[in-house]
Amino acid sequence: MGLINRKNHEAAVDALPSPPSSHEKGSLTDGDLARVDEKGLFTDNDPACVEDDPETSLHRGLKSRQITMIAIGGAIGTGLIIGTGSALAKAGPLSILISYTIVGFIVYMVMCALGEMAAYLPIQSGFTGYATRFCDPALGFSLGYTYWFKYIIVTPNQLTAAALVIQYWVPRERVNPGVFIAVFLVAIILINYLGIKYFGEIEFWLSSIKVLTIVGLLILSLVLVLGGGPDHDRKGFRYWRNPGAMKTLYATGDAGRFLGLWSTFVTATFAYLGTELVGVTVGEAQNPRRVIPRAIKLTFWRIVIFYVLSVLLIGMLVPYNSTALSFATKQTAGASASPFVVALIESGISGLPGFLNALILIFVFSAANSDLYIATRTLYGLAKEGNSHRIFAKTDRRGVPIYALGLSAFIACIAFLNVADDSRKVFSYFVNLVTIFGLLTWISILVTHIYFVKARQAQGLEKHQLSYVAPFGLYGTYFALGFCIVIALFKNFDVFVHVEGREGGEKFDTTNFITGYLGIPLYLIMIFGYKFLTHSKGRTPLTADLVTGKEAIDREEEEFLATKAAKQDGKKSGGWFYRRFIAWLL
Numbered sequence: 340m341g342l343i344n345r346k347n348h349e350a351a352v353d354a355l356p357s358p359p360s361s362h363e364k365g366s367l368t369d370g371d372l373a374r375v376d377e378k379g380l381f382t383d384n385d386p387a388c389v390e391d392d393p394e395t396s397l398h399r400g401l402k403s404r405q406i407t408m409i410a411i412g413g414a415i416g417t418g419l420i421i422g423t424g425s426a427l428a429k430a431g432p433l434s435i436l437i438s439y440t441i442v443g444f445i446v447y448m449v450m451c452a453l454g455e456m457a458a459y460l461p462i463q464s465g466f467t468g469y470a471t472r473f474c475d476p477a478l479g480f481s482l483g484y485t486y487w488f489k490y491i492i493v494t495p496n497q498l499t500a501a502a503l504v505i506q507y508w509v510p511r512e513r514v515n516p517g518v519f520i521a522v523f524l525v526a527i528i529l530i531n532y533l534g535i536k537y538f539g540e541i542e543f544w545l546s547s548i549k550v551l552t553i554v555g556l557l558i559l560s561l562v563l564v565l566g567g568g569p570d571h572d573r574k575g576f577r578y579w580r581n582p583g584a585m586k587t588l589y590a591t592g593d594a595g596r597f598l599g600l601w602s603t604f605v606t607a608t609f610a611y612l613g614t615e616l617v618g619v620t621v622g623e624a625q626n627p628r629r630v631i632p633r634a635i636k637l638t639f640w641r642i643v644i645f646y647v648l649s650v651l652l653i654g655m656l657v658p659y660n661s662t663a664l665s666f667a668t669k670q671t672a673g674a675s676a677s678p679f680v681v682a683l684i685e686s687g688i689s690g691l692p693g694f695l696n697a698l699i700l701i702f703v704f705s706a707a708n709s710d711l712y713i714a715t716r717t718l719y720g721l722a723k724e725g726n727s728h729r730i731f732a733k734t735d736r737r738g739v740p741i742y743a744l745g746l747s748a749f750i751a752c753i754a755f756l757n758v759a760d761d762s763r764k765v766f767s768y769f770v771n772l773v774t775i776f777g778l779l780t781w782i783s784i785l786v787t788h789i790y791f792v793k794a795r796q797a798q799g800l801e802k803h804q805l806s807y808v809a810p811f812g813l814y815g816t817y818f819a820l821g822f823c824i825v826i827a828l829f830k831n832f833d834v835f836v837h838v839e840g841r842e843g844g845e846k847f848d849t850t851n852f853i854t855g856y857l858g859i860p861l862y863l864i865m866i867f868g869y870k871f872l873t874h875s876k877g878r879t880p881l882t883a884d885l886v887t888g889k890e891a892i893d894r895e896e897e898e899f900l901a902t903k904a905a906k907q908d909g910k911k912s913g914g915w916f917y918r919r920f921i922a923w924l925l
Contacts (some may be wrong), residue, residue, distance in 0.1 A: 415553060430599035481866040560655075561714075627896075
């Protein structure tokens with residue numbers, strides 16, 4: 340059953356003085372000591388870890404095919420479809436290719452770290468629970484609220500993006516953008532309220548549409564690059580030579596090219612935000628120990644094919660000095676909200692841009708839908724861990740945390756700021772806020788994984804007992820952690836640069852400085868404030884809780900597999916093609 344090596348664990352704990360010494364008490368909180376038996380093992384009596392209470396339990400209703408498709412296309416949204424244009428205009432095609440590749444590798448390391456923990460212990464509180472149990476309750480508290488802050492901001496961000504895209508057909512002078520924001524908001528609230536069964540099915544089909552759209556765009560872009568468009572212009576890497584592969588920013592020569600490159604890391608990070616959605620769904624996934632490793636492996640191919648290949652082809656089709664690139668200049672947003680639309684127009688295709696904008700609306704709607712789901716489940720997890728009011732842990736008969744959903748949806752109404760302010764400006768502020776929250780989330784997951792690996796080594800949990808092991812181990816985790824910290828600290832370097840023509844004539848960009856770095860002091864204040872108020876201590880490798888709730892999850896997995904085997908008894912398994920390409924959809 341892949342259970343932890345309890346003999347090694349007991350032997351390690353027996354080496355400690357009994358009753359608990361001052362060393363042990365310094366490592367555990369009073370609440371933890373109440374959960375440790377005479378051998379030093381964690382018991383399952385902590386209410387925060389009990390997951391079978393019908394009034395506070397989620398339902399494992401996400402099927403394998405739903406998790407798989409969500410892993411492939413779940414996080415594809417405005418960052419890739421819309422935001423790529425601004426990065427291309429600012430730094431050039433080679434710069435965005437480098438930044439999207441490096442950040443993509445970092446994201447894969449984050450997903451591998453999360454996958455190792457989630458496949459071993461797929462608890463309902465998600466990675467906030469891992470931070471609490473493996474690292475420090477203060478980190479779990481800060482991570483939970485940082486992640487929730489991120490998604491109560493990114494949800495209205497997606498709704499704002501929807502209003503931008505709709506302006507392709509309906510200018511804001513004709514219809515107030517607030518009308519479209521209200522329609523989308525009501526729709527995603529309804530889908531989330533219906534329960535995980537309907538959410539999973541709707542998100543499966545929305546993700547399928549997104550995957551088919553991206554694949555179609557990649558094929559079409561390749562055809563256009565090779566001269567198969569109406570203009571019969573074989574572009575190749577022409578725009579990499581003129582106007583150039585890398586655009587200078589704030590300086591000339593190599594320094595300017597480096598600054599241009601570094602400026603694109605913010606956009607690249609924003610494009611990948613939400614990839615960790617799979618880690619949130621583990622508490623509602625059927626057979627998570629088989630599904631999660633598969634989803635992590637698919638993440639690698641999604642990064643390579645959808646993100647890296649997309650920015651490569653866009654950089655070949657659209658020059659960075661194109662006046663049509665959205666958000667790159669002071670022009671108003673229109674059909675050029677997506678660089679893919681710009682590519683089609685400049686290649687002489689007039690019929691597809693409107694159709695593509697309709698598909699982009701689906702992208703935005705799917706992203707907003709999943710973002711509200713994550714915000715709801717994160718607040719629910721905080722309540723389950725005792726870090727928020729217990730009312731937010733209450734679920735209805737469908738397993739929906741309705742009070743957490745209600746609060747998260749109410750806060751999403753800040754999207755109506757788009758009605759009173761310029762869309763481009765509000766969008767850029769949201770990007771700044773969300774990016775720093777996302778980076779802090781990745782940093783927390785990576786730190787938690789380091790503690791988890793040290794704990795499983797100290798407690799005798801071997802690699803072969805895990806359903807999934809991060810392929811690069813701690814080396815990949817340390818590399819990704821270091822890079823995330825550097826990006827977080829220097830991502831808004833340009834606020835210190837004097838730019839001619841900056842709004843208000845200010846040499847220092849106060850607004851972007853605040854929105855770009857607000858998350859860091861907030862994150863640290865929550866960590867140290869929690870430790871000061873609760874006197875909590877960090878976990879050591881021997882006191883990290885790798886046991887609580889695992890036996891119940893093992894039993895649940897066995898029951899699911901037995902039921903599945905009974906249903907398939909007597910049925911043919913099918914050939915190789917069926918097993919490889921069809922079976923996972925059923």
